[in-house]
Amino acid sequence: MSGQRAAKRAKVAAPEAPAPAVPSELPLEPVPGGVSSFLQSWAWKREHRPDRDRFQRPYVHSLADGRKLTVEQARFKGSEGFASTVWDSSIVVAKYLERHAEALVLGRRLLDLSAGCGLPGLTAAALGAGCVVATDLPPNLPLLLRNAERNGVAKVVRVAEHWWGGDVAPLEGLAGGGAFDLVLACDVMYVEEAIPALVSSLAALCGGKYNPPPEQEQEQAAATSRRRMSEAQGGEDNERAATDGAASASVNDGRRPGVCTGGASGGAGGVGSPETGPRHGRGPTVVLMAHGRNRFAEAAFWRHAAAADLVAERVPGSELDPVYQCSDVDVFRLRLGRRANGESGSGRKEVEIEEEGV
Numbered sequence: 001m002s003g004q005r006a007a008k009r010a011k012v013a014a015p016e017a018p019a020p021a022v023p024s025e026l027p028l029e030p031v032p033g034g035v036s037s038f039l040q041s042w043a044w045k046r047e048h049r050p051d052r053d054r055f056q057r058p059y060v061h062s063l064a065d066g067r068k069l070t071v072e073q074a075r076f077k078g079s080e081g082f083a084s085t086v087w088d089s090s091i092v093v094a095k096y097l098e099r100h101a102e103a104l105v106l107g108r109r110l111l112d113l114s115a116g117c118g119l120p121g122l123t124a125a126a127l128g129a130g131c132v133v134a135t136d137l138p139p140n141l142p143l144l145l146r147n148a149e150r151n152g153v154a155k156v157v158r159v160a161e162h163w164w165g166g167d168v169a170p171l172e173g174l175a176g177g178g179a180f181d182l183v184l185a186c187d188v189m190y191v192e193e194a195i196p197a198l199v200s201s202l203a204a205l206c207g208g209k210y211n212p213p214p215e216q217e218q219e220q221a222a223a224t225s226r227r228r229m230s231e232a233q234g235g236e237d238n239e240r241a242a243t244d245g246a247a248s249a250s251v252n253d254g255r256r257p258g259v260c261t262g263g264a265s266g267g268a269g270g271v272g273s274p275e276t277g278p279r280h281g282r283g284p285t286v287v288l289m290a291h292g293r294n295r296f297a298e299a300a301f302w303r304h305a306a307a308a309d310l311v312a313e314r315v316p317g318s319e320l321d322p323v324y325q326c327s328d329v330d331v332f333r334l335r336l337g338r339r340a341n342g343e344s345g346s347g348r349k350e351v352e353i354e355e356e357g358v
Helices: 003-013 035-044 051-056 088-099 119-126 138-150 169-174 192-205 214-232 236-249 298-307
Strands: 059-062 068-071 109-113 131-136 157-161 182-186 286-291 310-314 330-336
Touching: 059 119, 068 119, 088 119, 088 182, 088 286, 088 330, 109 119, 109 192, 119 131, 119 138, 119 157, 119 182, 131 138, 131 169, 138 157, 157 169, 182 192, 192 298, 192 310, 298 310
Parallel strands: 109 131, 109 182, 131 157, 182 286
Antiparallel strands: 059 068, 286 330, 310 330
16 A cells, blocks of 8 residues: 555544644744634534535535535545545635735646645635646546536646656646646645655655655655556556546647646746735745644654755744634645755755654
């Protein structure tokens, strides 16, 4: 079983999360409002709800302008575990994107990595993104496609298979080529053995390259071997899902197969804080990462992220939606640092990792 497949199961079966390990220069920021904020968040949080709400019934997400996104959820069968539920972190990110749509979304090229149900990507498409590519493992691709079609954004959203550590060029090709403006990654820190491959994908998407330490390379090779063996053994569900995913990539308006056709065009500038002006594939790629209680491999993630020269900053609560934030969901921005870009001299401080408990 690959690390990512084990990770899918771990999202549901994992024990209580340990205390988070975060870059030491990113102090924890309390959610303002105390008990009132807790009660507000309890009204929208989903991870405490029964299975009928988390897997059986669609999740209805309301936008500020009155539109609603209906997001199908479903259990995975067999070894794939449970991935297709709307996690609290994805709601926080979706509302963050809505709050800063003009600066971060409008006309941009976004990637929703390991998208699950796809709520952040669907939200970005509804808010005017130029293109959204949503990735996951093959069995989840039909669900992503159905959610895009159900919400009328199938011309903007492309779904694609991506195994962490794999080539990111095909994903960029689905968006017309070139780097993404913004990469979304929600609840991806749950199994340590998958972290080197995850960081490899994130570094590549940001224009860098990460080669894990030798022992991690051996683990990745073993995981790849197991995956290929599993794929060689077949399975109608996997084959059908992969076929459906490929079909979704070819939906177009007759211009260029497999390339997004909806959304507005971007302008000049850079993506970063919400105050930054728009851009269209010209500036550095930014990763917006969020995670709730599924952070069992967070310490390992920050170690590998630092080795890959991915520099992180915590998104302050003042930038998040005042209602859709909570103390157990953290949001970070990551960028490729100066070392990976071949620059020298002083600049943003590199991520320092708390080794305690690692």
